[in-house]
């Protein structure tokens with residue numbers, strides 16, 4: 001019988017934890033007994049997530065814009081002071097953009113790359129010394145089916161998610177000898193605010209629930225044998241994936 005890893009009191013940082021997939025992951029990992037640092041721009045949304053865990057005192061609420069040096073510095077300073085180490089980093093914060101190629105401005109392109117790729121790169125780079133203190137150091141990056149495919153009006157988003165996949169693969173190889181695991185979860189359409197804004201034409205019917213994605217994140221953490229999972233691609237039943 002395979003033994004599941006006990007996550008009680010393990011420490012995780014989850015970015016974009018104020019809603020959608022990030023909140024679902026936070027609730028699932030809190031249920032498993034983990035202590036969490038919840039990062040996002042909107043403090044009220046993060047506090048709501050902390051309250052929903054039922055253990056708000058075990059949760060660090062870290063409002064920060066991860067695309068700014070100040071936001072990144074604040075998160076690191078508080079993490080180093082409070083957690084004094086780290087077991088899990090979930091790079092989930094991100095944005096989508098549904099825009100024709102020629103109408104996508106350089107500014108919009110830079111903005112999406114800043115949160116979807118540059119922030120995970122910088123946060124992971126700076127968290128690695130903390131992760132090295134853990135016996136189950138794990139990074140989970142939230143990609144997308146768009147890490148592999150291209151859809152019209154999504155060039156900037158696809159570029160950012162392809163880049164995140166490349167980063168994930170290279171880092172996974174680089175830190176594997178140290179026992180640090182780096183995974184990607186790549187979902188299709190998940191019913192969150194992002195989809196409601198980017199694709200208002202879609203109905204929730206048949207879409208993936210954020211809680212389903214959270215379950216795969218928990219699976220990666222709770223199963224740490226000799227088999228390593230690189231990436232889990234999560235597609236909608238019977239649908240051509242789109243986002």
Ligand SMILES: NC(=O)c1ccc[n+]([C@@H]2O[C@H](COP(=O)([O-])OP(=O)(O)OC[C@H]3O[C@@H](n4cnc5c(N)ncnc54)[C@H](OP(=O)(O)O)[C@@H]3O)[C@@H](O)[C@H]2O)c1
Pocket residue numbers: 015016017018019020021022039040041042043045064065066067092093094095096115142143144145186187188189190191192193194195243
């Ligand atoms: N929904 C889908 O269909 C789908 C499919 C595949 C992959 N994904 C990916 O899943 C991840 C989560 O998306 P979601 O669907 O849950 O959307 P969401 O509800 O819009 O969540 C995105 C989160 O990212 C945070 N965020 C955005 N910019 C930030 C910044 N500059 N600094 C800090 N936090 C920032 C937001 O926090 P604030 O609200 O506080 O700003 C928000 O909590 C994203 O990486 C997305 O690309 C989503």
